[in-house]
Amino acid sequence: MSSSYPGRGVHGRVVELLGERVASGMIREGDTLDLRSLSAELGVSMSVVRESVRVxxxxxxxxxxxxxxTFVRPRTEWNLLDADVVRWRARGGDxxxxxxxxxxxxxxIEPAAARFAAQRRTENQLADLDQALDCMDRTRGDPRAHALADLEFHRCLLAASGNELLSRMDLLVAPGLVERDILVHSADPKADPVPAHRAVVDAVRARNPDAAEQAMRALLAAADADLRRLAGTALDPPNRKDRP
Amino acid sequence: MSSSYPGRGVHGRVVELLGERVASGMIREGDTLDLRSLSAELGVSMSVVRESVRVxxxxxxxxxxxxxxTFVRPRTEWNLLDADVVRWRARGGDxxxxxxxxxxxxxxIEPAAARFAAQRRTENQLADLDQALDCMDRTRGDPRAHALADLEFHRCLLAASGNELLSRMDLLVAPGLVERDILVHSADPKADPVPAHRAVVDAVRARNPDAAEQAMRALLAAADADLRRLAGTALDPPNRKDRP
DNA sequence: GGCGTAAAAATAATTCAGATTTATTTAGGC
DNA sequence: GCCTAAATAAATCTGAATTATTTTTACGCC
Structure with a gap:
């Protein structure tokens, strides 16, 4: 959906397939891909394989x-900030x-974005936030639509930060957000995340950076608490020592 | 240097050239690239052009x-977090x-990374930081080597944060860092940035998150001050309102 | 005559097949 | 130990066939 490769076309499917194989570790670091075998295995020409490998x-x-x-590069050189790579990893297991x-x-990212938004938002960006909030309000009851509206809200906020690079981090906030929304909404349909979001918008409207940052922190903390309550301690920060 | 495309090869050069043309705005949003003309203009076959366009x-x-x-997508859909895109933009003018x-x-990013590093660093990561610091110390006098050592230091710190995504932000900190280093070092060769860096390492060694974060903030503030002093107010945050 | 729908043509990417070239590694020769 | 030659796999090129999508055209309906 957020991929650069439309569903149509053989090339797109080959890229997806190879991307998943590499990101999931099915093809390990240092392993070589035999382009000729891949061409035969997938029933596509060398051109398609070559263009996919280029991607x-x-x-x-x-x-x-x-x-x-052609071999798999060490993980440390992967573009982990690429939306496709994130998606392939997510599907791949870890x-x-x-x-x-x-x-x-x-x-x-998000509390800082809220702070910047409070300082620099335009009237149009504020209107976009209001609209996204309305949409969240209206779609209560439809988990899928609500998750999309939620995502759109966060996108608008990042855009209002006035920092293009920060704005593109939407690709990174999206996966966690939708996972949370699906889980929370299916388990607790009556929960209403709108007030917490409205608090952020109100602070941005009032051009109050401290309040905006604080409201966003509260929103994230609440979301995290929901997740922990439902999924146990699954998302507890693991012990990260002794990583090579 | 940090590109995915080794200097050798025709393909790499075509990607670089097209990337710069697009990122610089020489080819504007919505404009179509005529692959056939490009093939003729650059004296390469369609295969090379096609593979470059895929990239x-x-x-x-x-x-x-x-x-x-084939047309240029709106800026809002560019992967601005890609190292190549950053480089093309930097060369392109804006x-x-x-x-x-x-x-x-x-x-x-960096103060947060310093905080995480103080909480989660391994002995090896600490040793890497010490080594990078030594290297900075030894290369005083050689602006180019010193800039590389400085960059390596920040890379080590991001790595010690224990967060892979944060670690890959080195691609984003690099451009600003080298620009600063070149400017500062050429104008003020006696300035010694090592003590400020050592303060960060000391806090990380002592596993003191607050001190680490604060030391990193101080480091960045000092670097910023140097830059302002030398380049006037060139890096003052511009008025960002009224952006479409 | 205006309008919407369906078939046909035009177009550019897409895919394919196979030959040629180039660079790099490995092995062999001086 | 250094230089040369063979082997190898990617890199590049050529040109044709295919596919999907837009635009145009034609037809029938209101």
Missing amino acids: LAAKGLVDSRQKRG TARLMADLAELRAL | LAAKGLVDSRQKRG TARLMADLAELRAL
């Missing part, structure tokens, strides 16, 4: 050197660490 | 649709806004 190379997942072949890292980043 | 598409810069052609956004992000 993976553009995201730092693989490298192609003459004579040595969601625990990924989600923990994403949550930490959100806790870092 | 740009992977970074969200362009989209290829049958019948309509450095003012880019550097301001990068600086804001650094001010957000």
